[in-house]
Amino acid sequence: xxxxxxxxxxxxxxxxxxxxxxxxxxxxxxxxxxxxxxxxxxxxxxxxxxxxxxxxxxxxxxxxxxxxxxxxxxxxxxxxxxxxxxxxxxxxxxxxxxxxxxxxxxxxxxxxxxxxxxxxxxxxxxxxxxxxxxxxxxxxxxxxxxxxxxxxxxxxxxxxxxxxxxxxxxxxxxxxxxxxxxxxxxxxxxxxxxxxxxxxxxxxxxxxxxxxxxxxxxxxxxxxxxxxxxxxxxxxxxxxxxxxxxxxxxxxxxxxxxxxxxxxxxxxxxxxxxxxxxxxxxxxxxxxxxxxxxxxxxxxxxxxxx
Amino acid sequence: xxxxxxxxxxxxxxxxxxxxxxxxxxxxxxxxxxxxxxxxxxxxxxxxxxxxxxxxxxxxxxxxxxxxxxxxxxxxxxxxxxxxxxxxxxxxxxxxxxxxxxxxxxxxxxxxxxxxxxxxxxxxxxxxxxxxxxxxxxxxxxxxxxxxxxxxxxxxxxxxxxxxxxxxxxxxxxxxxxxxxxxxxxxxxxxxxxxxxxxxxxxxxxxxxxxxxxxxxxxxxxxxxxxxxxxxxxxxxxxxxxxxxxxxxxxxxxxxxxxxxxxxxxxxxxxxxxxxxxxxxxxxxx
Numbered sequence: 001x002x003x004x005x006x007x008x009x010x011x012x013x014x015x016x017x018x019x020x021x022x023x024x025x026x027x028x029x030x031x032x033x034x035x036x037x038x039x040x041x042x043x044x045x046x047x048x049x050x051x052x053x054x055x056x057x058x059x060x061x062x063x064x065x066x067x068x069x070x071x072x073x074x075x076x077x078x079x080x081x082x083x084x085x086x087x088x089x090x091x092x093x094x095x096x097x098x099x100x101x102x103x104x105x106x107x108x109x110x111x112x113x114x115x116x117x118x119x120x121x122x123x124x125x126x127x128x129x130x131x132x133x134x135x136x137x138x139x140x141x142x143x144x145x146x147x148x149x150x151x152x153x154x155x156x157x158x159x160x161x162x163x164x165x166x167x168x169x170x171x172x173x174x175x176x177x178x179x180x181x182x183x184x185x186x187x188x189x190x191x192x193x194x195x196x197x198x199x200x201x202x203x204x205x206x207x208x209x210x211x212x213x214x215x216x217x218x219x220x221x222x223x224x225x226x227x228x229x230x231x232x233x234x235x236x237x238x239x240x241x242x243x244x245x246x247x248x249x250x251x252x253x254x255x256x257x258x259x260x261x262x263x264x265x266x267x268x269x270x271x272x273x274x275x276x277x278x279x280x281x282x283x284x285x286x287x288x289x290x291x292x293x294x295x296x297x298x299x300x301x302x303x304x305x306x
Numbered sequence: 307x308x309x310x311x312x313x314x315x316x317x318x319x320x321x322x323x324x325x326x327x328x329x330x331x332x333x334x335x336x337x338x339x340x341x342x343x344x345x346x347x348x349x350x351x352x353x354x355x356x357x358x359x360x361x362x363x364x365x366x367x368x369x370x371x372x373x374x375x376x377x378x379x380x381x382x383x384x385x386x387x388x389x390x391x392x393x394x395x396x397x398x399x400x401x402x403x404x405x406x407x408x409x410x411x412x413x414x415x416x417x418x419x420x421x422x423x424x425x426x427x428x429x430x431x432x433x434x435x436x437x438x439x440x441x442x443x444x445x446x447x448x449x450x451x452x453x454x455x456x457x458x459x460x461x462x463x464x465x466x467x468x469x470x471x472x473x474x475x476x477x478x479x480x481x482x483x484x485x486x487x488x489x490x491x492x493x494x495x496x497x498x499x500x501x502x503x504x505x506x507x508x509x510x511x512x513x514x515x516x517x518x519x520x521x522x523x524x525x526x527x528x529x530x531x532x533x534x535x536x537x538x539x540x541x542x543x544x545x546x547x548x549x550x551x552x553x554x555x556x557x558x559x560x561x562x563x564x565x566x567x568x569x570x571x572x573x574x575x576x577x578x579x580x581x582x583x584x585x586x587x588x589x590x591x592x
Contacts, residue, residue: 043377056397057372057421065421071370076424078367080360083423086370109400134331141328146337153343155366160343165371169386169397173373177398198350 010236012273025266032108040172054169055109056159057089070207074150074157078162094211100264104211106198106205107238107263111167111263115182116198119189119236130194135240139199139206146203164204186217195238199261213260216281219268221246222257222288226274233268233277243268248290255288256280350393351516353400354437354497356384358407358417358429368424369557371397375416375425381409403499403515408437410464410498433465438497439521440470440490440513448512453477453485459501464558468494470501487541488513492522 013022020027040058042048051060067089072082082090097105106112130197149157159165163185167180185197198205221227224247233247234240242259249255269277280286349355349362356375359365376384376399383406389395394400399416401408410432417425429435440459442448449456450472461468470488477483490513497515505511 052377053372053374056370057374059421061373067370067372067421072422075367075370080364080368080422080424082368083421083427085421086423089588135324135328137324138328138331141332142335145339147334149336149339149343150367153340153347154363155343155347156370157339157343159371160346160395161339165397166389169371169373170388172398173376173386174388176392176396177390178432180389211513259552 005229007230009232010271012230013232013271016273017275022270025270029108029258029265030114030266033111033114033220034291036109037111037168037171044172054165055111056165057086057159064092066093066102069094069157070204070209071156073207074147074159077147078150078154078156085163097208097211097215099215100212100217101215101262102208102210102260103205103263104212104215104217105208106202107265110164110198110204111171112164112182112185112202113198114196115167115186116189119186120195123190123194128191128194131191132193132196134193134196134200136239137208139201139203142201143203143206156201162204199238209260214282215260215264216283217264218280218284219246219257219262219264219266219277220280220284220288221249221257221276222278222280222284222285222286223274223276224249224255225289225291227276227291228274230273232271232273236267236271238265239263250290251287253290256284257280258282314392318327327551334573336560348393349395349400349517352402352404352500353387353392353522354403354408354515354517356399356416356425357410357414357432357435357437357496358420358425358427359437360424360426365424366395366398368422369398369426370422371399371515372421373397373399374419374421375399378415380411380415380551382406383408403502403584405503405509407437407467407499407503409500410435410496421503427443433494433496435496435498436518438515438517439495440497440499440501440515441493441521442488442490442512444510444512444516445518447507448488449506450486450488450530451512453483455486456506457486457488457588458506462504464498464500464502469496492518 010022039051040054042050043046043052051058053059053066054066056071057065064070065085067082067086069090072086072090075082075086082295092295146158161181163181166175166181170182189197193200203296221243227247233243237243239259239261242262245253245259246255246257264279266279269275269279279289347362349365355362355365358381360368371386373386376386376469383401384399385392385401386397386399392400412432414429414432414435417427417429418428419425424464437451442451445451457472460466460470460472468491470490472486474484474487477485497518499515501513502511502515505513
């Protein structure tokens with residue numbers, strides 16, 4: 001831990017790189033989230049039907065079908081083999097996320113992400129304790145539960161409660177009382193469990209997590225030797241356990257953040273003043289020496305802070 | 307999970323503890339979800355699925371609630387159910403016939419749009435659609451049933467004279483007119499709901515599209531309509547001897563019934579005096 005640990009998160013980055021560069025990926029991410037939402041809203045709002053449908057299934061320019069592969073998987077388990085259009089759509093989405101990182105969906109597309117980010121922001125502002133922290137593996141149990149219930153009830157089970165669909169479909173087709181599910185997620189993340197929903201429980205995230213296990217696009221701590229222990233990356237990362245092996249690794253450890261939990265949000269790149277992190281591909285073998293003081297680093301404390 | 311492979315007792319214990327917590331917690335959540343689903347999949351009778359929709363139990367395994375059928379419906383008939391407002395499972399497509407009925411497009415764009423086959427792509431002739439069955443549900447209020455000539459449901463029916471016919475019967479109230487009763491024939495009715503939409507009564511319609519599962523009864527397997535099917539139930543009919551007219555029959559009106567001379571003697575044991583008089587016999591048995 002260094003003196004800089006106690007500075008506000010991102011303060012050095014803003015000072016050294018300027019506000020805009022220190023928020024580059026955050027702004028890009030918000031733009032991406034708005035862009036994907038706007039694509040779907042152009043039809044009902046402006047009458048420009050480039051994209052029809054919603055995140056569960058859509059048709060772009062009347063030719064490109066896209067289907068949520070998790071929903072398709074539940075349907076198959078529930079006993080319905082989807083028609084070819086839906087299968088092709090699920091394959092396209094599946095391959096795309098397998099390449100760029102499954103959880104890119106979570107951080108760059110999912111409309112619930114701004115909701116839980118907002119909850120975390122408020123949670124942080126009010127200095128609340130982190131509350132109940134279920135194990136990160138819990139999401140896989142929830143994923144298994146959803147598939148089991150799909151099998152048992154013969155329905156696409158998660159779609160009865162999925163806050164992502166509720167919000168996205170609600171904005172495009174009319175929301176009814178579905179906003180209650182979104183509010184529930186906000187309150188859960190705000191008051192019950194810090195970053196509890198997306199990183200610990202959401203089965204959609206868990207599914208995309210598995211999908212992106214071998215994804216090509218990765219963040220690397222290539223310049224980890226320059227790390228000054230300010231801890232800002234740990235503070236902003238929604239899945240901060242993924243940073244440690246790369247950042248704190250020795251010379252022969254890979255600097256790549258290979259955990260599929262990483263959402264490729266790029267926020268660590270933003271807030272790092274010494275520019276330790278950058279986007280790369282998983283085959284990047286550029287040598288990245290570990291930090292000289294690696295042995296004396298109070299790593300357990302870093303984990304605790306995380 | 308790596309903890310378990312290292313075979314450290316404490317790690318194994320931790321793994322087992324975490325796993326059982328996860329499983330138990332999710333079993334609880336799963337029961338809640340299952341209960342919620344079983345409640346939510348009860349489709350109300352007035353919510354009609356689009357043409358070609360699979361049976362409700364299969365539909366909820368197939369429909370991904372993308373709304374592409376809604377977008378391609380040129381008459382804005384279909385909408386996606388909103389939680390708490392509409393009874394159908396949240397986000398699934400339906401229509402309410404009294405508000406906007408199905409116009410039975412020949413190219414069935416909603417079915418073509420469905421990416422999963424929740425709307426069966428084998429449906430290519432809209433006349434084969436089976437969204438439900440119209441039922442004349444209130445014969446006390448239906449104007450035709452009262453003996454008037456409304457006929458609107460019959461006139462608007464896209465399958466006129468097949469799905470709805472007008473059956474004549476004497477109007478016993480006036481004694482001089484006919485009742486033109488609208489009769490629905492389920493084998494031709496597509497459940498489009500144009501009759502329900504057009505019923506002139508205020509508020510509720512006298513004729514309503516109901517889901518086939520509610521509207522239709524089924525004959526028992528062994529029932530046969532003898533006037534439609536000629537093959538008898540048993541190979542050879544048992545030919546019982548015909549009862550001949552004469553003494554002992556109770557066929558009073560037919561010729562060959564009681565003959566005056568055949569009446570039993572009232573004075574004999576068990577004899578009686580008939581209280582009725584046979585026509586033309588002038589007090590038989592006296």
